[in-house]
Amino acid sequence: xxxxxxxxxxxxxxxxxxxxxxxxxxxxxxxxxxxxxxxxxxxxxxxxxxxxxxxxxxxxxxxxxxxxxxxxxxxxxxxxxxxxxxxxxxxxxxxxxxxxxxxxxxxxxxxxxxxxxxxxxxxxxxxxxxxxxxxxxxxxxxxxxxxxxxxxxxxxxxxxxxxxxxxxxxxxxxxxxxxxxxxxxxxxxxxxxxxxxxxxxxxxxxxxxxxxxxxxxxxxxxxxxxxxxxxxxxxxxxxxxxxxxxxxxxxxxxxxxxxxxxxxxxxxxxxxxxxxxxxxxxxxxxxxxxxxxxxxxxxxxx
Ligand SMILES: [Zn+2]
Numbered sequence: 001x002x003x004x005x006x007x008x009x010x011x012x013x014x015x016x017x018x019x020x021x022x023x024x025x026x027x028x029x030x031x032x033x034x035x036x037x038x039x040x041x042x043x044x045x046x047x048x049x050x051x052x053x054x055x056x057x058x059x060x061x062x063x064x065x066x067x068x069x070x071x072x073x074x075x076x077x078x079x080x081x082x083x084x085x086x087x088x089x090x091x092x093x094x095x096x097x098x099x100x101x102x103x104x105x106x107x108x109x110x111x112x113x114x115x116x117x118x119x120x121x122x123x124x125x126x127x128x129x130x131x132x133x134x135x136x137x138x139x140x141x142x143x144x145x146x147x148x149x150x151x152x153x154x155x156x157x158x159x160x161x162x163x164x165x166x167x168x169x170x171x172x173x174x175x176x177x178x179x180x181x182x183x184x185x186x187x188x189x190x191x192x193x194x195x196x197x198x199x200x201x202x203x204x205x206x207x208x209x210x211x212x213x214x215x216x217x218x219x220x221x222x223x224x225x226x227x228x229x230x231x232x233x234x235x236x237x238x239x240x241x242x243x244x245x246x247x248x249x250x251x252x253x254x255x256x257x258x259x260x261x262x263x264x265x266x267x268x269x270x271x272x273x274x275x276x277x278x279x280x281x282x283x284x285x286x287x288x289x290x291x292x293x294x295x296x297x298x299x300x301x302x
Pocket of ligand 1: 133
């Protein structure tokens, strides 16, 4: 009897510790990173098409996470409403914007962004958009979690943009709305499709024409197994991704950007872009890599 009790006493604390350890890593909780991409790309969110019930549900989910993580609302209720016409159809979009104040350069903003919208339901099929771009949104949460623990030097705007798939409309509106004066935005760090790569490669775009960012990236050593590759920016013969996602809206207004993403894959914009087809280990490493680049740029007066 005594032995059994002793056994229980020993086992219970160890198990509790082990569970906490997963969620008490130095950087961020990996379990949560995976949990949120899984939720956001589940059928319950109906492919998150702009203006749909699924999009509304996604907005609530993001707001709840921002709130729980201690990210402050940049605007009332975290919401930035806008409307636009695309192919003669009228849409209402909603960006979700959170905020953390910088400790050293509080007037200078780094906008960390990921679009949350996707393709919705077409001919009865749900386009879940796990990699595109539930992966970027869940990464926003992990980065926020990290920055609550280790406050950033620059002020940070966490931007979950709407209507990227309909022509970068959410980010276009954000940069023209002057919610924050563009001269105070020193960098956009955009994430769009970061959860899978057969070659274990993550691309970073936007450093080639920026001396400071180029120096940071060229000297950057990844601690993870990921190969971080500079390119896809018009100089290497590969597809030019400078205008491929929301970072383009910042770039067009002359603001520096870094875009992180993977090569297109067979499930890109297909109903098979599902949680089952992401690579969790690659994804965790990708977010760690992005965070390590962020830390370096945040250290510099940009
Ligand atoms: Zn995308």
